[in-house]
Amino acid sequence: MNKWIDISQQLTNDIAVWPGDTPFNYKINWSKEESGSVNVGEITMSTHTGTHIDAPYHFDNEGKKVIDLDIQLYIGPACVVHLPNVKSIGIKELSEVNLDGVTRLLIRTDSWQNRKEFPQSIPPVEPELAAYLSENGVRLLGLDLPSVDPLDSKELPAHHELNRFGIHILEGLLLDEIEPGDYELAALPLPLVEADGSPVRAVIRKLG
Numbered sequence: 001m002n003k004w005i006d007i008s009q010q011l012t013n014d015i016a017v018w019p020g021d022t023p024f025n026y027k028i029n030w031s032k033e034e035s036g037s038v039n040v041g042e043i044t045m046s047t048h049t050g051t052h053i054d055a056p057y058h059f060d061n062e063g064k065k066v067i068d069l070d071i072q073l074y075i076g077p078a079c080v081v082h083l084p085n086v087k088s089i090g091i092k093e094l095s096e097v098n099l100d101g102v103t104r105l106l107i108r109t110d111s112w113q114n115r116k117e118f119p120q121s122i123p124p125v126e127p128e129l130a131a132y133l134s135e136n137g138v139r140l141l142g143l144d145l146p147s148v149d150p151l152d153s154k155e156l157p158a159h160h161e162l163n164r165f166g167i168h169i170l171e172g173l174l175l176d177e178i179e180p181g182d183y184e185l186a187a188l189p190l191p192l193v194e195a196d197g198s199p200v201r202a203v204i205r206k207l208g
């Protein structure tokens, strides 16, 4: 059996977050000295920190919340493709990729180089890709980027189109060292009942 590889960003107090969003903070709130028995930590964070999933409620008030998402989506076979130096991610960029039988598609762009800082710009997903992916049976789209839309977008066309075609979004993966190919993925959201998104621990292992 191949080993599981962690493709999640580490959650440290200096992790880059969306400009203006809640910084990540972990601290011991009740120390062993104080409690007499244990250290007890406290986490403050945005639901869109590091490696995370978006629930449709993030961009649609009527959309599904994290607890409503089908956990089957987040565990199972996944295909990693490498699209270095692309300006955007559309049908053309994926034309060489065989999507037969691909339910979970993970795209490595390498375009978020300095992980200490939030990127200035990213190659966005073209909204037209949603229909194409769905026709090919894709249900989960993961990327090594903090969004599927341009960072200054208010309309979020790719988020909406992906949702319309039943494709779920996994953002902020670390794929720098991952060769394209067939893997198994596990990236489960937390059972957050009200939430618009959730951090995940994303891991993959090579199939075969």
Ligand SMILES: Nc1ccccc1C(=O)C[C@H](N)C(=O)O
Residues within 6 Å of the ligand: 018, 021, 046, 048, 054, 058, 146, 147, 148, 149, 171
């Ligand atoms: N945290 C934010 C704060 C303000 C505005 C957008 C965001 C986002 O997170 C958008 C991004 N497309 C995301 O889904 O993670």
Ligand SMILES: [Zn+2]
Residues within 6 Å of the ligand: 048, 052, 053, 054, 146, 171, 197
């Ligand atoms: Zn998000």
Ligand SMILES: [Zn+2]
Residues within 6 Å of the ligand: 054, 146, 147, 148, 159, 169, 171
């Ligand atoms: Zn998003």
